[in-house]
Amino acid sequence: MWIDLAITMVKIIFILTVTVGFFAPVLTWVERKQSAIMQDRIGANRADIMGFTALGLFHIIADALKMFTKEDFIPQGANRALHTLSPIVALVPAILTFAVVPFGGQYTLWGKEVNLVISDLDVGLLFVFAISSIATYGYVVAGWSSNNNWSLLGAMRTASQMISYEVTMGLTIIGVLMAFGSMQLTVIGAAQENYYWGIVMQPLGFLMFFTAAIAENKRVPFDAPEAESELVAGYFTEYSGLKFGMFFMAEFIEMVTIGAIMTILFFGAWHIPFLTTATLLSMFDFLGDSGANLVVMLIHVGVFFGKVTFFIFVQMIIRWTLPRFRYDQIMKLGWKILLPASLLNIVGTGAFILWW
């Protein structure tokens, strides 16, 4: 019993380290640096410790210090309690979704079954969507409680956009569920062991899911809620210091979540194509049973986070390539194109399953 608890604790600490401790801060640097290199600039490289700049990586520390020491400003006429609460409501669901995200398969280590997921829920996928839509409350309440017109407009746009695209997202997922016959993320991941990846079964579903996911994360080209040129900063106009940092962190962690969910549903989770777990295990047979399992586990975790990193990279490229959609274009794309297309996708998948 104690050993189970210890394993769970290790998994939780690992996930928190990777998302909050590694991805969220490093992505702030990556976004600045990647955009700079993409636009033939140099990017952040001035913060230095004893003359070392480390390609601008110390800007992460500088940013964190700045956010910690800044004045925590609450505007006049704002609802103080909700204004303080909303960044928490926005950030916590972003981290919480990782509770059901598997980052590896099942391995036998010294007679102990290790399942690399914190909580292996039967309805894992539904849990992800349920929790991530709670974050919408955080954004809407943040906009409303700020007592600021820009914030309120940003919050309204957030609400309409999130609701519109959540419908598409949910319907796109139905196709994946029909293809794999399960909502358990570990089962979906394990089903893509060889080359039966989700993208092969649901190519249209992948495109629509990717579009809807970027819209859910409110990044360019769907950044109408926080459009700098129109609404100053949208729903977090009136936030400063670490509360602003929490919104910022939530956005980057959501990027990681989208990358992880996309990897699990469409890109073979932790598997390498044409290399099944059994083949990998036989390759490392000389290390003994547990040793081979350990090596395969490390490979799988590495492969999984490699794929996640690739999808974060793709999201960044999209962010720095496309211009922002107009508000009516966002609504038109959501309701008139993506929704019928996702419904057709379900019908097509059903027909395929029925007649083949």
Add this chain to the structure above:
Amino acid sequence: MAYFVDRNVKMTWWERSYIPEILRGMMITSRHFFKNLFGFVPFFLGKKKDREIFTVYYPEETMQFPIAYRGRPVLALNEDNLPNCVACGLCEIACPAYCIDIIPGENSGKQNKVERYPVKFTIDYAVCIFCGFCEEACPEEAIFMSDQYDITMLDRKKMKYDMEQLLVPVSELKDRMDFCRKMYGKWNY
């Protein structure tokens, strides 16, 4: 409800399907990204960096400006170590910002070869608008626009440069002098 604006854009079916065009745009940005990313590699092999980046690290490096660039105006110090200025006051009159202040004096025989010389010549760079009219007005080739533009002080009074700070040897102003002769010579003043 948004109203429809006919922008007279004729798009083919391929362009209107949107996704291929997105991919094309992403190809362009990623090409720049990878070219600039791996342009570092020749640097470690001891060659020149193969990148398209033209950022200048400002305080450490400065740009080489074209000769027509108008920086701060300076006074020319000729080969005999005397200022070319004869304190005629034409630049003072030409200055639209009234930043030049000259106090002329009568030559006692050692300051200059002509009868007048500037006892005091000050330019207030906090007021100067870098227009170059003084240079154009000068009949003696005594005042020139240099390529220095970064005059920053914490005290506004220090922005007022006097004679000693303004004088620059004429050998450093050779190019600008040639440019001025060509430029203003064709109007035949």
